[in-house]
Amino acid sequence: xxxxxxxxxxxxxxxxxxxxxxxxxxxxxxxxxxxxxxxxxxxxxxxxxxxxxxxxxxxxxxxxxxxxxxxxxxxxxxxxxxxxxxxxxxxxxxxxxxxxxxxxxxxxxxxxxxxxxxxxxxxxxxxxxxxxxxxxxxxxxxxxxxxxxxxxxxxxxxxxxxxxxxxxxxxxxxxxxxxxxxxxxxxxxxxxxxxxxxxxxxxxxxxxxxxxxxxxxxxxxxxxxxxxxxxxxxxxxxxxxxxxxxxxxxxxxxxxxxxxxxxxxxxxxxxxxxxxxxxxxxxxxxxxxxxxxxxxxxxxxxxxxxxxxxxxxxxxxxx
Amino acid sequence: xxxxxxxxxxxxxxxxxxxxxxxxxxxxxxxxxxxxxxxxxxxxxxxxxxxxxxxxxxxxxxxxxxxxxxxxxxxxxxxxxxxxxxxxxxxxxxxxxxxxxxxxxxxxxxxxxxxxxxxxxxxxxxxxxxxxxxxxxxxxxxxxxxxxxxxxxxxxxxxxxxxxxxxxxxxxxxxxxxxxxxxxxxxxxxxxxxxxxxxxxxxxxxxxxxxxxxxxxxxxxxxxxxxxxxxxxxxxxxxxxxxxxxxxxxxxxxxxxxxxxxxxxxxxxxxxxxxxxxxxxxxxxxxxxxxxxxxxxxxxxxxxxxxxxxxxxxxxxxx
Numbered sequence: 124x125x126x127x128x129x130x131x132x133x134x135x136x137x138x139x140x141x142x143x144x145x146x147x148x149x150x151x152x153x154x155x156x157x158x159x160x161x162x163x164x165x166x167x168x169x170x171x172x173x174x175x176x177x178x179x180x181x182x183x184x185x186x187x188x189x190x191x192x193x194x195x196x197x198x199x200x201x202x203x204x205x206x207x208x209x210x211x212x213x214x215x216x217x218x219x220x221x222x223x224x225x226x227x228x229x230x231x232x233x234x235x236x237x238x239x240x241x242x243x244x245x246x247x248x249x250x251x252x253x254x255x256x257x258x259x260x261x262x263x264x265x266x267x268x269x270x271x272x273x274x275x276x277x278x279x280x281x282x283x284x285x286x287x288x289x290x291x292x293x294x295x296x297x298x299x300x301x302x303x304x305x306x307x308x309x310x311x312x313x314x315x316x317x318x319x320x321x322x323x324x325x326x327x328x329x330x331x332x333x334x335x336x337x338x339x340x341x342x343x344x345x346x347x348x349x350x351x352x353x354x355x356x357x358x359x360x361x362x363x364x365x366x367x368x369x370x371x372x373x374x375x376x377x378x379x380x381x382x383x384x385x386x387x388x389x390x391x392x393x394x395x396x397x398x399x400x401x402x403x404x405x406x407x408x409x410x411x412x413x414x415x416x417x418x419x420x421x422x423x424x425x426x427x428x429x430x431x432x433x434x435x436x437x438x439x440x441x442x
Numbered sequence: 443x444x445x446x447x448x449x450x451x452x453x454x455x456x457x458x459x460x461x462x463x464x465x466x467x468x469x470x471x472x473x474x475x476x477x478x479x480x481x482x483x484x485x486x487x488x489x490x491x492x493x494x495x496x497x498x499x500x501x502x503x504x505x506x507x508x509x510x511x512x513x514x515x516x517x518x519x520x521x522x523x524x525x526x527x528x529x530x531x532x533x534x535x536x537x538x539x540x541x542x543x544x545x546x547x548x549x550x551x552x553x554x555x556x557x558x559x560x561x562x563x564x565x566x567x568x569x570x571x572x573x574x575x576x577x578x579x580x581x582x583x584x585x586x587x588x589x590x591x592x593x594x595x596x597x598x599x600x601x602x603x604x605x606x607x608x609x610x611x612x613x614x615x616x617x618x619x620x621x622x623x624x625x626x627x628x629x630x631x632x633x634x635x636x637x638x639x640x641x642x643x644x645x646x647x648x649x650x651x652x653x654x655x656x657x658x659x660x661x662x663x664x665x666x667x668x669x670x671x672x673x674x675x676x677x678x679x680x681x682x683x684x685x686x687x688x689x690x691x692x693x694x695x696x697x698x699x700x701x702x703x704x705x706x707x708x709x710x711x712x713x714x715x716x717x718x719x720x721x722x723x724x725x726x727x728x729x730x731x732x733x734x735x736x737x738x739x740x741x742x743x744x745x746x747x748x749x750x751x752x753x754x755x756x757x758x759x760x761x
Contacts, residue, residue: 207553
């Protein structure tokens, strides 16, 4: 049997009991390691499973899938995938390949960013299509994301933005010379995302996004144990917060749609307070009571901004 | 700590390792048992956990949340939820309540129908808003779902339809007399859903749905081990299949949007074959070779219908 096992969002303990059984029964275990990033390293998985984990890069999954699938009709082989197996196209590819080879397959589901964004308190059924934001370059600033956000916001829907990840990139010289030397991984930050959004709004001027009147939620390490961060507020607030406020990557972002419910606003208040606090404490170096006061003031301001836009711009009736 | 733990989609083994640790450490474990239906019973959970599980019905979660949260500031309490904790509004309610009481909370994510529909091979980022279909009665046929499907299809997006569940319903007499006697649970079937969709199309006539030209995917027990069923074809095919073709509840359904990719079509071919097979074998009582031929013919027809509509109506270029 060929198993594709979702690992969930955070670390080795987010695998399901059923997934762990599949791993333990397998002759070979591969870890898909390029469409997403697990928050732990391979060696931690290996010591948790008590067996070797083979890292499968893009070349192996896309061009060498027959190597992964070898003998999977006679023994169990696992491919581990961060999140859920159906988060990225490539896994339907390898499942199709297994089907053509007559190899029985089983998918073991798990949480993925696509449903874990519920942690924002925004209702999943009010999300429209998901939009990917890619890094702009000097010469290449694709803006099709703007039309997709527009389609969602016109229907009052929330939009999940998946921020670009660059792993195993080669610079031009190494690419030209065929040297397998890679640049350090890059992850788009919330700040970069907001900047790109507002840059395209300034060009297109269709009023889809507004620095002060569009609410957003920033999430990092959703499902992480102690490092999950959720911040909420109007777009402009995200530019005022210090970079470290957003925590380590991966970052995702939600553009809040007009079909906003008062319970969603209420649930988001702590995230708005957290953003206000981060802004207030940025560059603030006083210790003691002054700091606590300043922190409370920041939280209150963050909550106030969130509620004000929700009620005045989004038309949500609040107490 | 108050834990809300997602159980995933199928049975006791779909809990994550982290979730299982939380259950084992808890003084009290509640099972939320009304916004969704687990495929296993409470006693199977109890023997797997080695501890008592208290069933929490709607009254307890909505009105008695303080009972559930009692002492959760001093000891660990778990609320188990089928799928992911953020599938239904009520869990944000109880998390808000905990927050107001100053009780620390932790959510342990899992797969839910919202991301497991990726098993259809349709790309999650091309889904629009999710739509609920409720049981029609003689006098009440709400059709707002039609507008929402229209919004999605106009953008070329897929639509997940969640089919109605009625549990703990009282008939009029028992309700009037205040007797807590409940009707047997009812689950909307794929056939009922398709019938309701086409009934509203016939009234509204806006061309959102077409019996022969709209493709759909029916899913039952997604994530189930041996009883997951996925069938695909034009709407009309679902009415020709025998009721048992769809397997036991829960059923979900996807209306396929025009932004369909050839890989999605290819991945769906086996599901189209399964629907064709079910239609061909319905009422067919011959045994032996004749049956095998008939089965193969049905599969071929199912695949043919799927590919034909995908290419001619949806405009997907296929080999």
